[in-house]
Structure formats: C-alpha cells, structure tokens
Amino acid sequence: MFTQSSVSLITPSKFSSISEYSWLGLLLDDQAVEYLEEFSMFHERFCADERQPTPLLQAWADLMKLTFKYWDPLIANFIVTASLNFLNSNALEARDEFHTIERTKAGRSLAWFLREKDGVGEAYAWFTFPKALCPDISLFLEVVPDLSIWIGLTNDVLSFYKEEMVGETHNYIHNRGWYEDKDPEFVFAEIVDEITTKTQQMRLVLEGREPYLNLLNTHLLGYIAFHKLNSRYRLWEVGLGKDATDRTVLGP
Template identity: 55%
Template sequence: MSQSEQGQHATDSVGAEPYLRPLISSFISSIGYTTAPVISDGTYWSALHQRAANTGIPHPEGSHSFKCLKVGGNYAIACLPNHPLDVQVYVGIYTWLAIVIDDVACQSSEDFEPFHERFASGKPQPTILLEAWAGIIRSAFDYWDPMAANFIVAASLDFHNACVLEARSELRCLVRTKGGHSLAWYMRSKSGVADAYAYFTFPKAIYPDISCFLEAIPDMSAYFCLANDVLSFYKEEKAKEKGNYINYRAYYEDSDTRTVLGKVIEQTQNAVRRMRVVVKGREPYEQALNNHILGYIAFHTLSDRYMLSEIGLGEDAPSVVNGEVP
C-alpha cells in the first residue's frame, strides 16, 4: 500500500471531523473572517426570482433546480453586497445555471458536447437550459469591461468543457501515471470557472480601471478554487469522493489527503496576502476584493450544501439561506 493509500485509509477509518474543525477554523480566522453579515434584501430576491422565471427553466419549489437557484442567489448577495442590483441578479442566475450544468452534463452528452460549436456559430441550443446558459455568457459584456468580459466568456466555455470531460469514460477510466501531475490542477482550474468569478468582483459601472486589480486576478482565481476545496473537503470525504483535486494531488505527490489539505490551506492563505497587497489603498477596489474574499467563506458556512454545521462551523442566517422573497 502506497503512502497516499495509507493516508486515505486513515482518513476513512478515523473520520474527518476531529481534525477538520480546528484546521478550517484556523484557516478562515487567518484571513480575517469572523461571522457572516446580516443580509436581507427583498428587492434582490424578487428580481432574482423574476429573471429565473423569464428563462423558462422549470424550478418548482422543492426541486433540485429550485435549491440550486437559492444557492446561486445566496452567492451573489453574500459575496457581492455592494454591487448594483442588476449585476447581483446576473451573478445569481449565472451561478444557478452553472450549478445545474455541472450536475446534469453527464446525462445528455449529445446536447452538451456540441455546445461550443453552436455558441461560436450563433446557432440555437437544443434545450432551454443550454439556451439560457449561452445567453447569460454572452450578456457578460453588458456589465464588465470588454476585456474582462472576454475572460468571463472564456472561463465559462472552459467550465462547460470540463463538465463534459468529467462525464466522459476516458477520464473516469483513466489509468493515472506519475507523469500526469499537472492534470490535477488543469482540471481544477477549468472546472472552477474561477476567472469568471474573479472578474465578477469588478463590474465596469463601479470599478472601471482594470489596472487597479489585474495583478490580483491570478490569485483570486486560485483562491476561489482552493478555498472551495478546503470548505468542501468534509462534504466530499463524507461522500467518499475520490475524483476531486485534493485526492488527485495526493496520488500524484504520493502523499495523504490530510497533508495535501494542509498545503492547500497554506497556498490559499498566501494567495489572499498577495492579492490584498495589490489593492491596498485603492478604493473602492480594496473593499470589493475583501467583500468577495470574506463573503465566499460566508457563502459556504451559511449553505447546507457544504454540511459544515456537522462539524460545528455552519452559521444560521435565514434571510440568506432560505432565499425567500420576504
């Protein structure tokens, strides 16, 4: 049994809870997170639900799509609290659609694989979901500088490709070799759609000068992937998920998942320090970046999706979690 297999066996046997709570608690504290803000905005939720209805995508209350809409809505209002309403709604709908795309891409490869060809040629997509997804990607130019929107579009298309690739038998049946070390981050960087979320921080109406934040974009992109891996680790360990970045990296480094998790936390902390240096003293860019960094933590601790309450790290803020129109 390799070191990585021994470490994984230890994780499964002992359980993640005893060591994860202090580790994650220390991590979020180190980047300045204290507690989730109180958020209540009926206008936002009304606008979000109206735009969701306009897509034509069924999302009856209690359905999987409805739950994904609440997650998407929570993201925008928790992470981007000072953005214009139309931008918040855009990000909420974008996140909703991305989550659904990620969940169902494996069910209809004949529709999902030719998405890029149809997108490039301007042909209509074959389903309401894919047509709405193409539309939300194109409308990025309404809210972000053309160069930023270009990166949002590119990241969105990469994300779609990653969803399709993850569903293909070639990846699921891949016989890994030690020469494939870079594949772990390649897949994570594509599936994380992180460049898009990094640029979402700075819509052109409030943050017109790209030079004030461009240096921070690479670390912001890494942060959204890596912090999610840290905050999703308990949920994925509980589900015995082996196809994630931390497990892949543990294999390639002949290590165990706990060691890799520690390395990922250190990487994430360093990324936060560097991006804060970039925007220090540059308002309102500094505030926007810090809102997104800390709001991203709140998004995870407030959401049932990540099961952090089971290890004592969940928070309760009904106005955010429920996503209801007051």
C-alpha cells in the same frame, strides 16, 4: 457569492446575474453525464447563435452574453472563455475515456489543469471588478491570477467534508495527493496555507486602492458565506454556518 455589504457597490441586476450564474453552475455541474452530447455541442451552437437544446444550457448562454453589459469587453471575453471551459471540462469528465486514464506520476500537472477548468475561478475573479466601479484594469490585474486560484482552492477546502462523507475521491485534493504521494489530509493542510498566503498577497497588491480592495474583501467573505449558507456543503455538521435547506420545498 457576494456579501450584503457589497450589494451596495453593484446594481441589483448585476448582483442577480452573478447569483444566477452561481446557481446555474451548481445545476449544470450535476448534468453533464445525462446530457453529454448537448454539453459537447454547446460551443458550436453558441458560436452559431443557435438555441441550446435544454433550458439550463440556454440560460447559461444568455448569461454569458449579458456579461458584456456589465464588464469591460476584454474582461467579458475572459469570463465567456472561462464559462465555456467550465462546460467543456464537465463534458470531458463525463466521457468514458476519462475514467480509463492510466495515471502516471509524470502527469501531475493534470490535477490542476482539471481543477482550473472546471472550477470557473477566473470568471469569478473578473466578476469582482465591474467596469462601472473599476474602469482602470491596471489597478487590479495583478490579483486576478491569485484570485482565480484562491476561489478554486477555497471551494476545495469547503467541499472537502461533504465529499469525504460520501467517499468522493475524484477531486483536486485527492488527485494532487496521488501525484505527490501525500495523504489527502496533508494536502488539505497545505492548501489552507496556500489560501492564507494568497489572501495576504492580494490585499498587499490592492492596499490603498479603493474601491478595489473593498470589492476584493467583500468577494472573499461573500464566497465563504455562500458555502456556509448552502446546504449542499453540509458545513453546519462541523460547526460552520447552519442547515439552510428549505424543508417546505424539499420535504422532511
């Protein structure tokens, strides 16, 4: 999630932890349907300090415990909470009842509620400011809400093409469009404007504050680069990035 320019600002072990978190998140995102019971019981096992039944879930638990090494204890608590919400929202969306909801226009808040939970944006927002470099929480706290939203919305924009190509409509853009009676393309354009506004607002908050502003900028650029370099998002098909698929591993 971070660009090369930000690697010099964080330790290799911390960078590795964030990279592993990102990779595990992608893998777990696709496994809730197959391991619904294991996902649903994760919190209970985590609180009881019991081993998780699958290697991926155990690795997720181990990474959450590692956050206390690199971030302020209170911030680590927020990261763990967001990480737990991520798993729980995946389990929720894998349950049969979720797919039988009879939506009403009055329930429009559900669209962002689901996006905020399964997007784990808050965790990445806190990741931006490790305690060794950012000891004063008061200097960056104001940007955390907007950064959390920015991460979710940017992922929506950069995922939109690949999801449209396979007819995927269970996402925030389509959900918001249904509740607001707007075409997905119109919602997409609205979100791009919202991302631009939030970027400007966050930079204004951190103007003149270093290394906080530098950390923010490298995170924003790194987050976009992550999507451009990840073949999962197919962005090379629309002229962004390149196909980075390792053919030696996946074959032709």
